């Protein structure tokens with residue numbers, strides 16, 4: 307009885323043949339437009355129809371909603387290709403363990419919804435989130451909630467749990483009598499890593515992330531590390547991911563870890579402090595991207611040095627040298643911050659100032675977070691530039707970011723998919 311009556315009600319309320327509403331047209335009148343691909347134009351109208359950009363520079367169609375940004379600089383929505391929405395800062399191992407031991411995954415997911423809202427309001431309309439740090443597949447759930455309009459947030463490209471072999475990743479150091487949470491999915495052996503990749507793809511991974519190395523140390527003037535997986539395991543991991551249409555991000559800090567990740571065929575190198583000329587040449591030749599995550603290194607260095615690991619301060623200097631070489635040789639450097647490795651109360655746009663201080667022009671820094679970042683994601687047709695056909699992901703700042711890159715820390719307008727989320 308009851309289900310049938312509900313059904314009848316639903317039919318009354320929702321007529322099946324409702325005509326589709328015509329797409330809403332919005333015009334952004336931009337005083338200046340940085341298109342994300344190096345182009346600069348003044349006094350441009352960006353015509354948005356539905357969730358995509360229809361045209362540039364055209365007259366506003368009659369009846370269109372006009373948003374006046376004539377005293378602002380418009381640019382594509384920013385993309386951060388290395389975040390952890392389920393982490394809230396882990397300067398020391400104790401900070402990290404505290405979150406995994408004392409916060410439930412539902413609670414961490416609630417905090418993640420605050421993190422993604424913060425990211426969007428700061429102008430980041432797309433994130434590649436590089437593992438949940440023990441929170442299982444909660445990144446997939448946050449992505450689903452954003453896509454269904456339950457919570458506001460960026461477009462999410464998620465990697466779920468990351469992979470590392472037994473004994474190489476926190477939580478470590480507890481009594482063997484205790485079963486404590488793992489910060490990754492532990493996988494061993496060729497069959498083990500293939501099965502783990504399949505499982506992550508099954509539950510929604512867009513990318514596969516793995517930890518190529520740990521234990522960083524200096525020897526003969528170079529930053530070295532212990533490599534986590536055997537070559538056979540790492541190659542199987544990358545091969546299985548590629549077979550299933552997923553790309554692979556490798557955490558690799560020391561030169562040993564980077565070299566192993568490049569041997570295995572990883573698509574992006576994360577952190578990469580130990581990059582030298584030889585490794586840089588391989589990356590250029592193979593088109594491997596680098597997310598240097600500079601700000602987080604500087605941010606955690608003091609705390610980690612105080613906790614007995616001074617190597618983190620040396621690594622800041624090494625990365626700056628590696629950055630200069632990589633920039634000169636033409637490595638594709640993508641914006642990636644490791645936000646979540648530091649608290650979400652820090653604006654992830656602070657990375658821009660480091661990119662410029664380390665040698666990029668402001669325009670190069672902007673492209674690293676727009677067109678270059680979109681290319682890393684394989685999303686050039688949708689994201690990373692303000693052009694007809696792209697998603698209407700557009701942000702604006704009141705100042706001149708080509709003069710002062712820190713203007714990007716003060717985004718005053720955010721549109722994602724044609725919807726306005728912020729307008730100061």
Ligand SMILES: [Zn+2]
Pocket residue numbers: 388389390436644647
């Ligand atoms: Zn990270």
